[in-house]
Amino acid sequence: MWRKAVVALAFALAIPCSVIAQQARFPDRTIKIVVPFPPGGSPDISARFLAEALTKKWNASFVVENVGGAAGAIGADQVARAEPDGYTWLAGPNNVLIFNPLMGTGKYDTLRDFAPVSNLISALNVVVVAEQLPIKSVAELIAHAKANPGTLNFGTAGPGSPQDLSGRLLMKLADITMVPVAYRGISPLLPDLMTNRVQLTINPAAPVLSLVNEGKLRLLAGTGQKRYHAFPDLPAVAETVPEYNVDIWTGIVLPARAPPSIVASINAGIVEVMTTVEMRERLKAVGLEPAPTTPQAFAALIREDLVRWRKVLDQPAAEK
Numbered sequence: 001m002w003r004k005a006v007v008a009l010a011f012a013l014a015i016p017c018s019v020i021a022q023q024a025r026f027p028d029r030t031i032k033i034v035v036p037f038p039p040g041g042s043p044d045i046s047a048r049f050l051a052e053a054l055t056k057k058w059n060a061s062f063v064v065e066n067v068g069g070a071a072g073a074i075g076a077d078q079v080a081r082a083e084p085d086g087y088t089w090l091a092g093p094n095n096v097l098i099f100n101p102l103m104g105t106g107k108y109d110t111l112r113d114f115a116p117v118s119n120l121i122s123a124l125n126v127v128v129v130a131e132q133l134p135i136k137s138v139a140e141l142i143a144h145a146k147a148n149p150g151t152l153n154f155g156t157a158g159p160g161s162p163q164d165l166s167g168r169l170l171m172k173l174a175d176i177t178m179v180p181v182a183y184r185g186i187s188p189l190l191p192d193l194m195t196n197r198v199q200l201t202i203n204p205a206a207p208v209l210s211l212v213n214e215g216k217l218r219l220l221a222g223t224g225q226k227r228y229h230a231f232p233d234l235p236a237v238a239e240t241v242p243e244y245n246v247d248i249w250t251g252i253v254l255p256a257r258a259p260p261s262i263v264a265s266i267n268a269g270i271v272e273v274m275t276t277v278e279m280r281e282r283l284k285a286v287g288l289e290p291a292p293t294t295p296q297a298f299a300a301l302i303r304e305d306l307v308r309w310r311k312v313l314d315q316p317a318a319e320k
Contacts, residue, residue, distance in 0.1 A: 026086055026265055030061040033089045033252075036075025036096050037157070038068045038185040042123045042204040043250045045286055047091035050120065050252075053273035064091075068185055071158040072096035073106030080113040084255040086262035091120065093250040095162045098305045102313055103160035110306070114253035116298040117263055118270045123204035123248040124228050124287035125166070127220040127237060128212065130196040138221045138240040141200070145176035152178045155189040155198040166202035166223060166246045169312060173241050193217065204248050205287030223248075230284055249291060251298050267295055 033051055035044045044066060051062035067075035076096050082088035090096075097110045108114070127138065135141050145152050156163035164180055171178055181198050183189040186207050192198050194216045202223060211217045221237045222228050223246040237244040252270060254263065273279060274290040283290055293301070 027060045034075045036072035040187045042206045043091045046121045080108040084257040099160045115258040117252040119251040119293045121288045122291045125223040125248040126205045129200040132196045142174045149177045153198040155201040158182045
């Protein structure tokens with residue numbers, strides 16, 4: 001009898017041992033990072049910077065796949081259903097991991113369906129207007145909107161996107177009316193902004209800084225509670241609208257049930273490459289800042305933001 005028990009125990013242990021061996025070799029095949037938006041935005045830029053750095057560090061193969069649509073929900077749903085083996089990642093900005101679930105967009109639940117690995121970057125988020133618009137400050141923008149209600153169009157990446165909720169929060173706190181105009185990402189929005197078909201957007205600075213430098217767009221303010229360290233001369237919206245505060249971040253999550261050892265391994269790699277001087281300078285040049293965390297700290301950030309934005313949207317937790 002005891003011999004049978006020993007054989008059974010050895011067989012039971014064989015599978016975990018093989019899994020452990022696979023994890024020890026991680027990564028041994030191509031890793032896919034899903035960016036749930038078209039190319040050009042801060043999630044795409046940061047994912048490509050990360051993939052390039054980890055390719056060198058791990059001597060591994062990466063592919064960055066842009067899966068746009070439904071305010072990022074299509075790409076996120078794809079990752080939520082993927083095998084939890086560590087080879088499919090989501091570069092998830094807070095609109096995908098926070099706003100979409102609160103708005104009922106997508107089939108996933110962030111807390112249930114994803115394993116947080118690390119925050120990746122925080123984005124310089126700005127109010128940017130068409131150069132033709134005779135407005136040079138947030139105060140002037142609010143005054144114009146109040147004098148001409150409903151005449152300002154603000155471009156968004158769809159309902160529940162950071163642009164949409166950033167604009168909605170500004171309208172609520174400043175008591176103004178603007179008209180949201182939805183696009184499939186920032187890339188198709190920019191031509192209409194430059195030609196004044198839409199007058200403003202509130203967007204991460206990465207894809208707009210070059211156009212600002214060329215004189216085609218104008219920055220009015222940053223959306224953080226305080227001025228950004230990299231742009232000390234750029235006012236914060238909160239200097240005019242004290243309660244206004246919109247932080248934009250992108251982090252890496254895996255499908256739920258990913259092995260803790262894989263999560264820890266990926267986290268260690270992310271933290272190492274995102275804290276180099278070279279990475280910091282590359283990100284700064286496009287209006288981004290590295291912001292890697294532990295998995296536990298990233299999970300806490302997600303939970304806190306779900307609570308904060310649920311209050312902004314006046315949407316009970318039970319409503320999905």
